[in-house]
Amino acid sequence: ICSYSNAMKLVDIDGLPPPCLACGIRPAISVIEQARETMAGIYDRTHIYPAPLPVEVQNESGFACPCCTFVNHPSLLQCEICGATLVSKNLPPTLLDNAMKDLVINERYSPSPTPPMQNNNEDIDYIKISFRAGGERIFLDRLKIVLQDRIWERKTRNIITVGAALDRRSNATTHLLPKLGIHGLEIQSVKESQRNLELMRSLNDLESLMQKAKEMVSLAETFATRLSNAAGVPREARTALLESSEALSLSSPIVMREIAGNGDDTFYAELARQLAEFLDNGVLVKEGGILTLFDLYALYNRARGLSLISPKDFYKACSIFEKLRLPFRLRKFRTGVIVIQEAYYSDDAVNRMIMDWIKKGSSEKGAQVGVTAQDVNRRFGWSVTIALEELETAEDSGNLTRDSSVEGTRFYENLINNFQWNWKRDVFQE
Amino acid sequence: MATFKSPTATSQSASFPFPSIYSFPPFFTRQPNGQTWTSQLSLWSSLILAYCRYNRIWRIDLNTAIGWDLFNNKDINRSLKLETCREILDSMVKKGDAEWLPGSGTNAAKNASAIIYWRRPEEWANIIADWIDSTGQKNAILTLYEIAEGDLSLSQDFRGIDSTILRKALDVLIRRGQAQIMKSADGEEAGVKFFGTQ
Numbered sequence: 001i002c003s004y005s006n007a008m009k010l011v012d013i014d015g016l017p018p019p020c021l022a023c024g025i026r027p028a029i030s031v032i033e034q035a036r037e038t039m040a041g042i043y044d045r046t047h048i049y050p051a052p053l054p055v056e057v058q059n060e061s062g063f064a065c066p067c068c069t070f071v072n073h074p075s076l077l078q079c080e081i082c083g084a085t086l087v088s089k090n091l092p093p094t095l096l097d098n099a100m101k102d103l104v105i106n107e108r109y110s111p112s113p114t115p116p117m118q119n120n121n122e123d124i125d126y127i128k129i130s131f132r133a134g135g136e137r138i139f140l141d142r143l144k145i146v147l148q149d150r151i152w153e154r155k156t157r158n159i160i161t162v163g164a165a166l167d168r169r170s171n172a173t174t175h176l177l178p179k180l181g182i183h184g185l186e187i188q189s190v191k192e193s194q195r196n197l198e199l200m201r202s203l204n205d206l207e208s209l210m211q212k213a214k215e216m217v218s219l220a221e222t223f224a225t226r227l228s229n230a231a232g233v234p235r236e237a238r239t240a241l242l243e244s245s246e247a248l249s250l251s252s253p254i255v256m257r258e259i260a261g262n263g264d265d266t267f268y269a270e271l272a273r274q275l276a277e278f279l280d281n282g283v284l285v286k287e288g289g290i291l292t293l294f295d296l297y298a299l300y301n302r303a304r305g306l307s308l309i310s311p312k313d314f315y316k317a318c319s320i321f322e323k324l325r326l327p328f329r330l331r332k333f334r335t336g337v338i339v340i341q342e343a344y345y346s347d348d349a350v351n352r353m354i355m356d357w358i359k360k361g362s363s364e365k366g367a368q369v370g371v372t373a374q375d376v377n378r379r380f381g382w383s384v385t386i387a388l389e390e391l392e393t394a395e396d397s398g399n400l401t402r403d404s405s406v407e408g409t410r411f412y413e414n415l416i417n418n419f420q421w422n423w424k425r426d427v428f429q430e
Numbered sequence: 431m432a433t434f435k436s437p438t439a440t441s442q443s444a445s446f447p448f449p450s451i452y453s454f455p456p457f458f459t460r461q462p463n464g465q466t467w468t469s470q471l472s473l474w475s476s477l478i479l480a481y482c483r484y485n486r487i488w489r490i491d492l493n494t495a496i497g498w499d500l501f502n503n504k505d506i507n508r509s510l511k512l513e514t515c516r517e518i519l520d521s522m523v524k525k526g527d528a529e530w531l532p533g534s535g536t537n538a539a540k541n542a543s544a545i546i547y548w549r550r551p552e553e554w555a556n557i558i559a560d561w562i563d564s565t566g567q568k569n570a571i572l573t574l575y576e577i578a579e580g581d582l583s584l585s586q587d588f589r590g591i592d593s594t595i596l597r598k599a600l601d602v603l604i605r606r607g608q609a610q611i612m613k614s615a616d617g618e619e620a621g622v623k624f625f626g627t628q
Contacts, residue, residue: 368454398465401456405508412456417469421449423480 269324271309271317276326278303279340284328288381290341290350290390293318293330295383333389334396351394353380358400358413370403370410446484448503449477458508460517474510474518475527483548488592489531491543492516519544526550531594545594554588554599559608561586562624571612571621574600 072080131139278300284291291299293315301308309317318340321328327343354371357379361369371379376387391411394400400411451457451473461467481500482490492515495501502509510518522528528544549557558577562568565582577583578591588596600622603609612621 370455395461395463395466398463401461401463401466402459403455403508404459405455410455412454414456414466415451415454416457416461416466416473419449419451419469419473421451421473421476423449423476426449427447427480427484 268313268317268320271313272320272324272326275300275314275317276321276324276328279328284340284342286381287383289345290339290382290386292383292385293338293340296340333393335389335392337385337389339386339389347393347397350390351397351399354390354394355399355413358411362413368412368415370412372408372410446481449473452477452503453506455506455508458503458510460511460514471518471521475522475525478518478522478546479527479548482546486590487546488590488595489543489545490519490528492519493542522546545592547595549587551595551598551602554591554595555602555606555608557587558599559603559624561588568624571623573621577622 275296279291279296287295296318297311297314300314318328318330321330321340322343328340329343329345330338331341331345332338354376358369358371361371371391373384373388373391376382376391377384380387382390391400395402395411398417399414401414401416403410403412457470457473461470478490478500481487492512496510496512496515501515519528519530523530523544526547528546531543531545561583562570567582572580574593574596578588578593578596583589588599591599600609600611603624604611608625610623610625612623
């Protein structure tokens with residue numbers, strides 16, 4: 001007994017109405033097995049399997065073609081002689097009615113649940129045929145012969161499962177198996193392995209991409225060295241290229257969570273080490289020995305190029321500098337700005353630096369000079385944010401005083417704290 | 431009664447010897463650092479006291495005083511903000527160097543003017559008592575005007591003293607039993623009788 005999806009397939013491909021829906025088991029199989037096969041193929045195979053045909057089919061004597069009156073085999077869809085569409089008048093009325101009326105009725109004949117077929121059309125590339133009253137051996141042999149005889153235009157994987165008959169009404173029932181039971185599981189596992197294969201392949205792609213990236217970096221470096229060796233190259237270009245390749249590359253392989261393995265701690269430690277190395281490679285010096293956390297984050301991720309790290313991982317790695325005895329420290333300013341600096345850059349040291357600089361400037365000018373955050377930025381190379389933070393820290397400790405005016409805020413040495421003025425004596429000579 | 435004359439910025443301070451801190455720009459910015467601010471406060475109150483004494487200013491009206499050169503250094507183009515000025519006066523009031531005068535009219539809520547005690551009432555009391563002694567006016571009755579503006583007080587430090595301050599100084603003397611307020615028939619305070627020091 002033919003199933004709904006078989007019929008639909010037939011209609012879809014051949015543009016024919018499904019006249020033999022109820023009895024067309026053989027044609028249905030062939031249609032499913034290779035939808036694009038010509039009708040000739042169907043004839044051939046139809047004739048090959050007379051023996052295990054279902055009872056109903058055998059009882060029928062075939063039916064006449066409405067055009068040429070040739071009595072066709074009941075399982076044929078089209079007349080063997082003239083090719084006209086056959087109408088199965090001789091079918092048992094119930095079967096015919098059912099088939100014509102409502103295709104859902106199919107479920108009556110096959111007790112096993114039928115899933116929505118549309119979704120399965122593509123997925124299922126095999127058919128399960130159940131034999132109730134034997135004959136499966138012959139069927140198999142014949143099928144094998146057919147498979148060998150026929151030259152299949154496309155590779156079709158046929159998995160023929162011979163199992164106990166399930167259906168009471170028909171000897172041979174074709175099921176488009178749902179993804180249920182053992183078969184469902186089998187399908188699932190096959191798909192799983194296929195998916196894994198795909199994943200592996202895509203991962204391989206990624207790795208090859210990274211390989212390429214590394215090659216690019218090394219290429220840039222060779223260019224840089226060649227340029228720096230060559231004469232007559234503008235100096236700016238040379239340094240720019242050098243810097244770019246520096247920014248591009250990390251000397252050691254990128255630390256990744258997957259590679260580090262062994263839990264987060266190892267990963268953070270590795271990350272911290274690499275960060276320290278990165279900072280040591282001139283990044284911190286270029287930034288004046290102090291760098292805001294987000295600046296470093298941007299720089300470092302730019303250097304990584306790919307497989308960027310998350311801010312959270314980054315922060316955690318930075319916060320264990322001290323624990324790992326790396327020469328850098330995470331320092332938090334009063335206002336919440338967090339910076340990375342070399343370990344010896346304590347508040348006091350920075351304070352002294354600024355104070356020495358301001359005092360020197362004052363004594364050179366012979367008057368008090370005030371400095372802005374921009375001045376500090378120019379002098380020490382710190383970012384303006386950091387410069388301001390440092391100045392305010394110095395102010396906090398009482399070393400500096402501020403002068404806010406329309407021109408902005410300038411910082412002066414603190415003369416107020418130690419200014420002695422006895423007005424009664426100085427002004428009134430008391 | 432003595433009238434309170436507000437000094438003008440130009441005439442008053444031409445010769446006032448400002449301390450060098452006056453030329454230090456941060457001096458005109460309220461310092462965020464607590465310790466520095468404390469120092470700044472005391473420097474400012476000293477400066478205000480000295481300035482007022484030098485120019486014989488008894489009262490400061492913030493709204494006009496903010497334009498004085500005391501709070502504006504034109505050389506360095508810096509001036510003290512009104513709220514900072516108010517803060518300074520507040521701290522002076524707390525220390526007893528000044529006293530807010532009750533506001534009047536629309537300004538009632540905000541303290542606008544203050545008496546500056548470049549000498550405390552006790553000091554004034556002593557000075558006046560000494561002056562009474564030295565000029566032989568014991569047991570004499572003087573009007574308040576005579577003390578502030580009279581011929582005999584011409585060269586005195588309390589010349590032109592603010593009536594409120596004078597009244598407070600006299601109160602100190604009264605408490606000590608060295609003076610007594612004499613009232614005229616209509617209840618007005620007409621004069622003060624000094625008994626001299628015991």
